[in-house]
Amino acid sequence: MIRKLKSGKYRLYSRKKDETTGKRRNLGTFDSRQAAEKHERDVQYFKRH
Numbered sequence: 917m918i919r920k921l922k923s924g925k926y927r928l929y930s931r932k933k934d935e936t937t938g939k940r941r942n943l944g945t946f947d948s949r950q951a952a953e954k955h956e957r958d959v960q961y962f963k964r965h
Contacts, residue, residue, distance in 0.1 A: 918952045921945070926952040928959075 917929045917940065926949050929940035943959060946952040 918949060918956065920949075928952045928956055 917931060918926050919929065920926055925945050925947055927945045928943040930943055931940075933940055944952070944955055946955065
């Protein structure tokens with residue numbers, strides 16, 4: 917899940933909510949949406965290999 921911040925950057929959050937806090941885990945902040953999408957693909961790749 918990618919959200920745009922007020923600063924104009926994009927932040928990648930985990931798809932599932934954390935059971936203890938009820939919030940999504942921050943998986944990184946990026947200058948462009950393309951960079952965030954690329955990192956999300958990388959994360960999905962490593963989750964399955």
